[in-house]
Amino acid sequence: MFQTTNVELIDKLFIYFLVVAGIIFLLVVFFVFYYLFKYRRKQTAEEPEQIHGNEKLEYSLTAVAILITGIFTYLTIDTMRKVQDIPDNPEPFVQIIGHQWWWEAQYPETGVITANEIHIPVGKKVLVQLNSDDVIHSWWVAQLGRKMDMIPGITNYVWLYADKPGEYLGTCSEFCGAQHAGMRIRVIADEERAFNSWSQQQLEPVAQLDDPLFKKGEKLFEEKTCTNCHAINGTPFTMKVGPNLTHFASRKHFLGDLKVNNEENLRAWLHDPQNVKPGAKMPNFIFSDQEVDALVEYINNLK
Amino acid sequence: MSLFINIPEDSEQLPSLKTGQGKLLWIASVDHKQIGIMYLWLALFFFVVGGLEAMLIRAQLAIPENTLISPELYNQIFTMHGITMIFLVAMPALVGFATYFLPLMIGANEMAFPRLNAFGFWITLMGGFLMYFSFFAGGAPNAGWFNYVPLSENNYSSAPGVDYYIIGLILTGIGSISAALNFITTTLTLRSPDIKLNMVPLFVWMVFINGFLILAAFPLLNAGLFMLLIDRQFDAHFFIPSSGGSAILWQHFFWAFGHPEVYIMALPAFGIISEVVPVFSRKPIFGYKFVAVSSIAIALLAYSVWLHHMFAVGYSNTVNSFFAISSMLIGIPTGLKVINWIGTMYKGSIQLTVPMLFVVAFLIDFTIGGLSGVSFAIVPIDWQLTDTYYLVAHLHYVFVGGVIFSIFAGLYYWFPKMSGRMLSAKLGKWHFWLFVIGFNLTFLIQHILGIIGMPRRIYTYPDLPNWELMNVLSSIGAVFMFAGMVILFWNLYTTLKKPRSAPEDPWDAWTLEWHTPSPPDLKNFGEIPRVYSRRPLWDLKHPDKPDKRLN
DSSP: OOOOHHHHHHHHHHHEEEEEEEHHHHHHHHHHHHHHHTOOOOOOOOOOOOOOOOHHHHHHHHHHHHHHHHHHHHHHHHHHHHHHHHSSSSSSSSEEEEEETTEEETTTTTTTESSSEEEEEOOOOOOOOESSSSEEEEHHHHHTSEEEEOOOTOOOOEOOOSSSSEEEEEEEOOOOTGGGGOOOEEEEEEEEHHHHHHHHHHHSSOOOOOHHHHHHHHHHHHHHTTGGGGOOOTTTOOOOOOOOOOTTGGGEEETTEEEOOOOHHHHHHHHHHHHHHOOOOOOOOOOOOOHHHHHHHHHHTTO | OSSSOOOOOSSOOOOOOGGGOOOTTHHOOOOOHHHHHHHHHHOOOOOOHHHHHHHHHHHHHHHHOOSSSHHHHHHHHHHHHHHIIIIIIIHHHHHHHHHHHHHHHTTTTTTTHHHHHHHHHHHHHHHHHHHHHGTTEEEEEETTTTTOOOTTTTTOOSSSSHHHHHHHHHHHHHHHHHHHHHHHHHHHOOSOOOGGGGGGGGHHHHHHHHHHHHHHHHHHHHHHHHHHHHHHHHOOOOGGGGGGGOOOOOHHHHHHHHHHHHHHHHHHHHHHHHHHHHHHTTTOOOHHHHHHHHHHHHHHGGGGGGGOOGGOOOHHHHHHHHHHHHHHHTHHHHHHHHHHHHHTTTTTOOOOOOHHHHHHHHHHHHHHHHHHHHHSHHHHHHHHHHBBHHHHHHHHIIIIIIIIIHHHHHHHHHHHHHHSSSOOHHHHHHHHHHHHHHHHHHHHHHHHHHTTTOOOSOOOOOOOTTTHHHHHHHHHHHHHHHHHHHHHHHHHHHHHOOOOOSSOOOTOSSSSGGGGGGSOOOSSSSSSOOOOOSSSHHHOOOOOOOOOOOO
């Protein structure tokens, strides 16, 4: 089965536009330079013939312009309706919520909640519900679908479609404050089986280790009030101000896709968040090195 | 019976620098020529400021993951760059030319309301200074020139920058409204008795139409600004969704002003082009009626296109279709004008003076900006490319390639009239080539950056393939533009130091302003020649083959 994707539809429209705009542009360039050389003032020039206009020419060019506009109006409306055909009672596959400056994802069917790295299955049009928790953000992964604003108080829907597995990059496209630039998107398209096993793994209960450093980290996580913002499933801590960290270590990137999720970056982040992501909402807790050791041990084992 | 009562000329002499030597006369003057020049100095001053902000932006973006400027400062700079270039450079420059030349072109000795004229200038200046004072008062506005809510509300922008933005823009808005009132009234009531409305030069015509655009657009902005001020200062909830307000109502206010604002800058710029092309092609404008009427079409359509700034907000396909059609339609009268300007060159005798060079660059670059603008009316393309560098490129092709190039053309064209001195053509050509090459180097490549996914308003970007190369090229272009501006300043400085030597009519032009000394006396016209056509001076110079009589 061969079906044109939304992105291909828009690309096609853009090509049509480029061809027509290119022809018009070349005509303008040609006539400007042709007249410039042909009618350049001669040394002993008399005043040329005083032509005041040509109404017939203007009316016919207006007619041509209206014709072109008409064609593009049809193409626009046609493509628009194909790309943005949201059913009356939308049942989203995933809800994505924009926060200053990270993404929260909830999968209503399975109950999976994750942050920043958003998984979708390959070869399937998935309906996405978009919301915002604070200011206006805009969801845009160019290879997967159109751009759509996330507006507090309003619910929007878009289709996403990935034709092959892989990682797709995108970015927040509405200015949303200090770290607008640090609000990048990574969508991971998995084959059906890989997607299902990822969902399974995300639903696993939170990791428990007997390692004393892990235990110390777990205790610090609560004592140092990390839990006022970050939820860990299966614990009493359910605050949703910051990203849910239940399976943090299973994500390859963190901080709105700004950094690779490794020990070094995590340490730097815990030591001084403002240095890593200036303007970020995470306070600087002025942890000692030992505290950071324990917290890193704890968080890095939340798989 | 005349529809309008002619306003009598002042019997007593109004204050002006030319009536005395006191320093206070600088702020007391109500002479339209003096105020016009002060508007131009204001625009030039803020052009330096806004230009330096642009250089900082290009320095920061030259390499990926740059830490030269903090995100907080970057956001203030790009916000102030936008506000400055629109409200404190493009508008004052065009208002300045109009204030200086509108009375001269219709055979009047003053504006209809000379004191309101002075008020408009001073309140614009105050608005500008107030906005810049914010840098010393806890931080400049940092929510973008579009200042979207709820980001600009107290919860997310608690620093006073946004308040300075609100008050500053209310003040400059009041200034623009008073200028518009003056342009309309002057055009209607102070024309020399010979000049009918269909005989005024096209620059006057565009400024006249523009007056109505300003009168209807700025109250929308100011109403929105007051609502936001009430939200911020008195904890109202117009724009706060969590307590019953609307997060997109502001966008409607802002763009219902903001899109007409684009034409508020473009129409007088088109007016300048419509003056310069005929003089240096030695032919009358091709299709006066079409250029004039298409301006009215633009002015009316300008009010029905604002939603194309909001296609990604998520309105229904039906709503988006309406605004897609209106936005495509507005391209037609604009495109028609380009055809008229090229038609004026046809079978002419073209002199490539510096003003004409800028017109040629305008024709090419504004066409690029206009065409890329149409791609945003094609809604699905907008869904991909809005808020990317493709849009940054588009808007700079309209504002720089369209508006600023026209202002430069007007500056070189009218400078001898205003100062009595000709700007150096040699330096002018250096300015032209550096600026135009730099401009295209900076912004042409940004179309591609946008298409490959670079969003706008980001203080830095990841090291993705080709992003650095293209951004470096873009920043190098900015250096060329900067060099061009240095040469313009050098040209202005050296020219102004020379004695006055410009003749009355250095370009052999045809409109009434060239029938006065350079610079004109305090009272513009001792005696106004009889006017029978759109080109009074052509008729005087060629009594054997005058234009068709229109009155």
